[in-house]
Amino acid sequence: MRRSHGRARGVKFERRDGQYYEQTVRQLCELARSICSSHAGQSFQFVRKEDRSPVTELDREIELALRACINSRHPDDSIIGEEFGLLEGAQGRSSARRWVIDPLDGTKAFVTGSPLWGTLIGVLNDGKPWLGAIEMPALHRRLFSFDIEAVREDDSIRTSPCSDLTAARLCTTTPDKFTSVEQSGFDRLSKSVAVHRYGGDCFNYAALATGQCDLVVEAGLAPHDFLPIVPIVQQAGGEMTDWQGQVLTENSAGKVLAASTPALHFQALQTLAVAYDG
Known part of the structure; x- marks a missing residue:
């Protein structure tokens, strides 16, 4: 293997x-x-x-x-x-x-x-x-x-090598769960990437882990929605944290950011953070 x-x-x-x-x-x-x-x-x-x-x-x-x-x-x-x-x-x-x-x-x-x-x-x-x-x-x-x-x-499997936000492919299941502040952060991020798509649920993370998309951003999740996925993304070479870059646990608030590379993850974090700092 x-x-x-x-x-x-x-x-x-x-x-x-x-x-x-x-x-x-x-x-x-x-x-x-x-x-x-x-x-x-x-x-x-x-x-x-x-x-x-x-x-x-x-x-x-x-x-x-x-x-x-x-x-x-x-x-x-x-x-x-x-x-x-x-x-x-x-x-x-x-x-x-x-x-x-x-x-x-x-x-x-x-x-x-x-x-x-x-x-x-x-x-x-x-x-x-x-x-x-x-x-x-x-x-x-x-x-x-x-x-x-x-x-x-x-x-x-291996995540994509994408490290430039402007070239990234972004997926999220639905914007329905975003609060107004979260929506502001997501809007800023979605305008910064090459393409974004709605829908997908767990398929989005599978696509990220196999190099078919570069970013997954979600909010309003429960631990069972993301904890089983964390090892897959990380061991395929990606990063997966909350929107503040903190490790995901059973006590996490349910905001998830997964990225194909550490560099892309950092750029996405910085872009999302503008909504909280503004």
């Missing part, structure tokens, strides 16, 4: 331990893909949750299946998912590991016929993003981050 030039980040671990977690992540991706395949062509009704976001029975089915698999292989680990919240590890035992699950990232895309949705699976180690996966069944596409490498199925 060809190694990427991604930088090793996160908490050190025993190789055998890491391999076992890698096996679980692969198994979870296969499970999510299998469930989606079994419902191919089926139309799902959705209901709105308290935050007005849509949810379908497929969201819930995938998350319950993933939770059961994780609990059987890693009973000491805690699990937090979008639909069913936090489940602590087995009583009387503890682990530094926490699984983070978004069973269907891009439910709006899913219920409107777009293929740009997927399942996000992440593992935190002592609170830091450690391993991650983006499983996109409708596109037959899967990205992982393992150890010091990011891969697409069995091929290493």
